[in-house]
Amino acid sequence: MQTPAPTDYVRATSVANAIALLEEHGEEARLLAGGHSLLPMMKLRVARPEMLIDINDLDELRGIKVEGDELVIGAMVTHNEVLESPVLAEHYAIFREAEKVIADPLVRNRGTVGGSMCQADPSEDLSAVGSALKASVVIQGSSGSRTVPLREFHDGPYTTVVEPNEILTQVRVPIRPGAGSAYEKVERRVGDWAVCAAGSFVVVSGGVVTDCGIGLTAVSAEHFCAPEAEAFLIGKAPTDENLREAANLAAAATDPSSDQRGPADYKRHLAGELTFRALKRSAAASQGA
């Protein structure tokens, strides 16, 4: 039987209250969102927080909305809410495609966007989605809030720029009229982490790619992205040949390690192939095909 170490528990009543509680309890406190990363780590005693600050009552962290030319996803939005969101689906198919293969339907009822991002698992899917879409996150502390591009959010595996007395409140995604997007993942079985996954958005205008983004997970791509591959595509026609070349550049941006999910060269091959498929479907969607 796996049991977490003894801990205290308190429910935050507002974001400001959660931050005050974090400051009061210091580094031994942890925010408890959906709990589907933190509780398993506590059961394994990899994490032993002395105080859990439950943020499930904070309605200000829920909801998906459009603000100006951005999509705003609250940190406590669950994976299933992302999966079923009509407004996200309207702008970016990648959300639905990625969420369909994140964990399983029961876990998706509890796990949250903010929790996944802050857990910052190097095989996490939403980080690749957010990186592909060049999203940013809003981080709030006692002295105000700051907006950080997702491509500057991760400090390495399981670490982010969120300070112990701060809370991630929102993910913000620029709306790009005419963009097509897609997500491609290979996993050993339902609910497992990706062997490799790639996501992309592409805007095709006048027969050439005018904007694009590529995200990769589980293959140690820096900040989950492939900027050289993106730069290569700009101004080029979305032919198979060009997309294949971009995919090769994306694969070159990875540094996978061999583990029980597969050898490194297989994962690098996947990175190229899945990027190609995602780009191809993104470009086709952008051209209304």
Next chain:
Amino acid sequence: MQISITINGETVTRDVEPRRLLVHFIREDAGLRGTHWGCDTSNCGACTVWLDGKPVKSCTVLAAQADGHEVKTVEGLETADGLDPIQQGFIECHGLQCGFCTPGMMMTGRALIDENPNPSDQEIREAISGQICRCTGYNNIVKAIRWAAEAEASSEVNA
């Protein structure tokens, strides 16, 4: 800490450690052993119950998080009118062998039919994809859930 959870309509109040998991609260503190406890690692889904109407894995929720909330377990399926169609479906279609996964499968199946009264086999398979059955090979579970959906649809037509 003292917490109160409404389980199948009845409020259960107990003093628990904050680290108490919901599955143990249900089984040990509330004495409802219908909910099973298997892998302990959010893989098997034997511990599936409803929290505020949604199926969740109760080994990965703290009892404290359910304080003031509503839980429904397999014991809450049967009504004064008899077995829930989902329970009847598992009987009709031989949807269980050892029965260990069954409470979780029934809670997920019931939630699926509430949301989607006419699910395809593919949708049923997706709904139970976070749950493991070591015995049946899943086919009869899918049939059982479909039986329940069809039984309900036809009883509504006749009503």
